[in-house]
Amino acid sequence: xxxxxxxxxxxxxxxxxxxxxxxxxxxxxxxxxxxxxxxxxxxxxxxxxxxxxxxxxxxxxxxxxxxxxxxxxxxxxxxxxxxxxxxxxxxxxxxxxxxxxxxxxxxxxxxxxxxxxxxxxxxxxxxxxxxxxxxxxxxxxxxxxxxxxxxxxxxxxxxxxxxxxxxxxxxxxxxxxxxxxxxxxxxxxxxxxxxxxxxxxxxxxxxxxxxxxxxxxxxxxxxxxxxxxxxxxxxxxxxxxxxxxxxxxxxxxxxxxxxxxxxxxxxxxxxxxxxxxxxxxxxxxxxxxxxxxxxxxxxxxxxxxxxxxxxxxxxxxxxxxxxxxxxxxxxxxxxxxxxxxxxxxxxxxxxxxxxxxxxxxxxx
Numbered sequence: 556x557x558x559x560x561x562x563x564x565x566x567x568x569x570x571x572x573x574x575x576x577x578x579x580x581x582x583x584x585x586x587x588x589x590x591x592x593x594x595x596x597x598x599x600x601x602x603x604x605x606x607x608x609x610x611x612x613x614x615x616x617x618x619x620x621x622x623x624x625x626x627x628x629x630x631x632x633x634x635x636x637x638x639x640x641x642x643x644x645x646x647x648x649x650x651x652x653x654x655x656x657x658x659x660x661x662x663x664x665x666x667x668x669x670x671x672x673x674x675x676x677x678x679x680x681x682x683x684x685x686x687x688x689x690x691x692x693x694x695x696x697x698x699x700x701x702x703x704x705x706x707x708x709x710x711x712x713x714x715x716x717x718x719x720x721x722x723x724x725x726x727x728x729x730x731x732x733x734x735x736x737x738x739x740x741x742x743x744x745x746x747x748x749x750x751x752x753x754x755x756x757x758x759x760x761x762x763x764x765x766x767x768x769x770x771x772x773x774x775x776x777x778x779x780x781x782x783x784x785x786x787x788x789x790x791x792x793x794x795x796x797x798x799x800x801x802x803x804x805x806x807x808x809x810x811x812x813x814x815x816x817x818x819x820x821x822x823x824x825x826x827x828x829x830x831x832x833x834x835x836x837x838x839x840x841x842x843x844x845x846x847x848x849x850x851x852x853x854x855x856x857x858x859x860x861x862x863x864x865x866x867x868x869x870x871x872x873x874x875x876x877x878x879x880x881x882x883x884x885x886x887x888x889x890x891x892x893x894x895x896x897x898x899x900x901x902x903x904x905x906x907x908x909x910x911x912x913x914x915x916x917x918x919x
């Protein structure tokens with residue numbers, strides 16, 4: 556069963572590329588989303604994806620294509636074993652506010668991410684066990700220079716290999732506390748980068764949390780722990796810090812869904828004498844069926860980037876609200892407003908961006 560949605564409209568932005576010296580622009584915005592779910596008697600498969608194309612009509616010149624697709628396959632095996640396989644691909648221009656600054660560029664490099672994992676789960680009485688192997692591959696395109704030509708970003712290409720063991724105990728059908736141990740290795744394509752640093756690293760993480768399952772009312776999981784990536788080069792300090800992760804859905808009443816997500820990400824760099832940073836991201840979202848033909852959504856976001864080996868940090872706050880008025884089951888009018896502000900104690904990284912979108916949404 557495939558459910559596609561097409562959204563077409565205009566976006567007016569005060570800062571089209573979300574940069575410190577960004578300029579306003581009026582853009583055409585086209586987004587195609589799709590969801591495919593298997594209709595099998597046993598096992599299941601899900602594919603989700605989206606693609607967005609932005610092009611300037613007037614103002615700051617922007618032409619941007621970004622998208623992502625994810626697939627998940629669940630298979631029940633013998634002896635109470637379950638296998639979960641995931642594959643994903645994402646391509647998008649790097650943000651102008653990226654912590655890795657390429658001087659003199661007129662167009663940010665495109666980052667492609669390939670990721671996949673295979674997990675095997677087993678229940679033994681009230682005990683829960685899961686072993687997951689994962690691979691994530693990042694490839695960066697060349698950055699275009701304002702003076703003409705390009706500068707290669709190959710030194711940033713890397714592959715992260717991880718293995719995670721989870722052990723849990725079902726206190727009740729509604730709550731299962733768990734602990735996790737993660738080991739991994741991040742391997743850069745260039746053993747020594749152009750500045751003479753060996754940036755490959757060894758990863759170790761521990762987490763404790765709980766899975767929640769209260770049916771339609773509340774479901775998901777949350778955890779906290781510690782993560783450390785020791786870089787091969789002795790001149791660079793290890794990237795380490797506390798981790799917080801969450802993925803929760805709460806439905807206080809029919810037609811209303813509240814979501815909370817949290818993620819901790821290690822970001823590498825090729826800047827001389829710097830190891831990288833830890834990025835903490837949190838999102839609180841809400842969706843509401845206001846009337847049979849009127850739906851609303853809102854989101855609040857916060858990102859905190861902590862630079863390792865210095866007192867540098869970035870704080871990004873965002874808020875968004877939108878409405879869709881359905882003219883019939885196939886078409887609706889959509890509008891949304893968004894604001895985003897980044898403050899930093901590093902020079903040239905502060906920016907503010909406001910935008911308004913007006914368009915139509917079509918679905919079969």
